[in-house]
Amino acid sequence: MRVATWNVNGLRARLDYLTHWLAARQPDVVGLQELKTPTDDFPHEYFADLGYHAAVHGQKSWNGVAILSKLPLETRQIGLPGQDDFGSRLITATIDDRLLFSTVYCPNGKTVEHADYQGKLGWYDDLTQHWQAEYELPAILCGDFNIVPEPLDTWRGASGDGGIFHTAAERKAMQRLLDKNLIDLYRNQYPEEQAFTWWDYRGGAFHRKHGLRIDFLLANQLGVQAAKDVIIDRDYRRKIDGLTASDHAPVYADLDL
DNA sequence: ATGGCTCTCGCGGAGAGA
Numbered sequence: 001m002r003v004a005t006w007n008v009n010g011l012r013a014r015l016d017y018l019t020h021w022l023a024a025r026q027p028d029v030v031g032l033q034e035l036k037t038p039t040d041d042f043p044h045e046y047f048a049d050l051g052y053h054a055a056v057h058g059q060k061s062w063n064g065v066a067i068l069s070k071l072p073l074e075t076r077q078i079g080l081p082g083q084d085d086f087g088s089r090l091i092t093a094t095i096d097d098r099l100l101f102s103t104v105y106c107p108n109g110k111t112v113e114h115a116d117y118q119g120k121l122g123w124y125d126d127l128t129q130h131w132q133a134e135y136e137l138p139a140i141l142c143g144d145f146n147i148v149p150e151p152l153d154t155w156r157g158a159s160g161d162g163g164i165f166h167t168a169a170e171r172k173a174m175q176r177l178l179d180k181n182l183i184d185l186y187r188n189q190y191p192e193e194q195a196f197t198w199w200d201y202r203g204g205a206f207h208r209k210h211g212l213r214i215d216f217l218l219a220n221q222l223g224v225q226a227a228k229d230v231i232i233d234r235d236y237r238r239k240i241d242g243l244t245a246s247d248h249a250p251v252y253a254d255l256d257l
Numbered sequence: 258a259t260g261g262c263t264c265t266c267g268c269g270g271a272g273a274g275a
Contacts, residue, residue, distance in 0.1 A: 009274085013265090060265090061273095062265080062273075108274060110273085146274095198275070201261085201262035201264095203260080204261085244263075
């Protein structure tokens, strides 16, 4: 089973590009973030024609998450409890009764001085409280976490410490979540590798290798045991057939499930 | 030091993103 996460930066703007990627990589389950589309406007029939069921938690203009699945899926949770005011940022489903799959779009925080920064930390605390340390199924928690876990995960290295996405408080919040028996699949497979999942659109950041690793596939122990290979799909951060990419690359893993 | 691009809404230009 191939599972993936991708912040598409606008579902409607990315529909042709996303379709190209689905055809090329043939993922079984995809967590999408930043739909910027209301739930009722989600193009279910379009994805059905591509062979995907969908569970959707959308919103006008901003945020919005969804799960695409070739296998039957059953929605388990829509929205992070207690955090409705922060937008549509979490959806969870079981896939074919074999996998618990949750995808999140964690708040950005804007700047360390902004009120949203404290809100981001609170949102993380609620996510950590919501996530169970033990699931009977293999479980994946994936998405755009908007935190750089360690200096290796940013082009700025240790000189980035203290800036938004790079603060000690954010890293502790991330660690408390990981302490719920979650493993970062990419970092687990590549302990020393520097690889990014996001590059600013501006200033040729992609070609200058000025990126961040902020999109993760986290897994419980059963999920880690099933994981075979993890790929950060940098090819799909480039323009393809004149189509503009998201500023995030997809990340996918093959699970022996 | 700053902004550098792209998205949405909606029809001009502002806000958000990371």
